[in-house]
Amino acid sequence: MTFGRSSAAVVIAAAAIAALASYGIVVLTAREAARVAALAPAPPSGVPKPPDSVRRLEEPETAALPSPPPTPVSTVTADDAPENWPDGKGRDETFYFCTACHGFRIVAQQGLSRERWSEALDWMVVQHKMPALAGAERETILDYLAQTFPSRARGRAAPNPFLKP
């Protein structure tokens, strides 16, 4: 990979802007929203505020954002479909297998080597009673996970000099 110096500044500036860009908003599914909205926490009560003797640098983020709508405005989460996740062989199989029990965001948060993804699948079977994966299905899912969500860390600790390949 080569990076020209002149384009690098543009690239970096774009990265910095993206890193600090405004956040997306996700709305709960109708079922979840109905449950939680039914018993929304009471508004903050007479909790004592710390003395504001020191200067507040900015208003809390909440002041700048629109207040939450009284009722949910959407019935699906933004990422609740396989096509919202990185393309690759086995994506749909992986998405539907994992989301039988839990959301896909916990999967996409991870960055693991193939071996540690394999351990994660074993762990799901032992700790969470996931149906065991075997044969071609396991390979397909493992390939997608390892290729799409690999370990991103590099440095003194990763890859570790003592880890056997």
Added chain:
Amino acid sequence: MSRKPERGFIELYRNDPERAEALIFGRRAGPSRRGFLKGAGLASMAAAVGGAIPFAANMPAGLVPAAFAQAASGTAPAAPKMLQMAGKVPLILLQEKPLVAETPEHLLDDEVTPTDKFFIRNNGGIPDQPADPKAWKIKVDGEVNSPLELSVGELESRFPMVTLQLQLECGGNGRNQFVPEARGNQWGNGAIGCAQWTGVRLADVLKAAGLKSSAVYTAHYAADPHLSGEARPTISRGVRLPKAMDEHTLIATRMNGEPIPLIHGAPVRLVVPGWPGSASQKWLTRIWVRDKEHDGPGMTGTSYRVARTPMIPGGKPDDANMAIMESMPVRSIVTNVKHGTELSAGTRRLDLRGAAWAGDKAVREVHVSIDYGATWQAVSLAQPKNKHAWQRWTAAVALPSAGYYEIWSRATDADGRAQPHVAGNWNPQGYGANAVSRVAVLSKA
């Protein structure tokens, strides 16, 4: 569309930070392992963060500036998604099912964490709101002389009610600091809250049931349904008896003076302050007193366990080497300055507020640094409201010039153990990462 170049940069940094810096910035690691930004490289990085970097010489080589770290830590979507939920300020969404959301650190600026700013951690579904909260029953059985079945109403009338300010922290708080990545929700430092909890002491209830001499451990059960739809516990953790008998361990029915909201465990939950939050079972239905270490879901294998003897980061765990995590480690955060704050031109003094806590222990001192830990200054640290409440601190730092700075904070517990510069004691599920906290600010020229 900036997506493509952004990925290119982040990936380059992820794959080999030192090479990335050498390529992009012309930055080389010196013999002291510190980087030296010079000439065009310094100008490039300065352009990237939007200003000069006064302490560039101290910035460790290969360390991604904190201003980039948020984008670098995520996978598919670079920017965090925010959860918008009635009764809650926008929280960082980690996952929807189960619902898990983190409080941005700069929203933890209250001495007592308001309910709308309290983080959310679930392992399963959310039970239905009880029609009659006072009639909700909890059972106390196992190694006791007189098993109890108590309604919430009976609990509140039969035992003394106490109100304490108690910190509740997810066992995985700080997980995103681990290298290589540890498995689980990639929390920053915002899986913490210190609300005011009202309830009865677990010790009083256990004494009323009459503990047998064989009692050594508790096992907690709750009503949250398993995500698979099967009728089995989502999670069931417990604590050694001395922690259960600690006068700060509560069966709580009120949070910040109000009935506990459903999302936080209505109508009754445990609050086991200073230990991984999963021991503070929400929607509590049963406390089973056991004659051995509890072995429910979440107690075994690598769950809520850390390595006894240090293991190779990224290596295969030996279950026999994994010990249950008990007290949480020392940690501090800056709470009045949002990560990525631009300071108006000419700002040379920055007032800071923050919080520090250390599981079962007190915090002895907190220091802050604006030069990547080359020099530290002590802050003014308040005493906790009561044991197991976090401690607030204030400080003022001088910024010698305009430019990009990182505010680092480092707490030291009563035993003299400070937050390390890098998260250590790697374990597969990522518990106990408590490196110094970092907030990027830009003082405009």
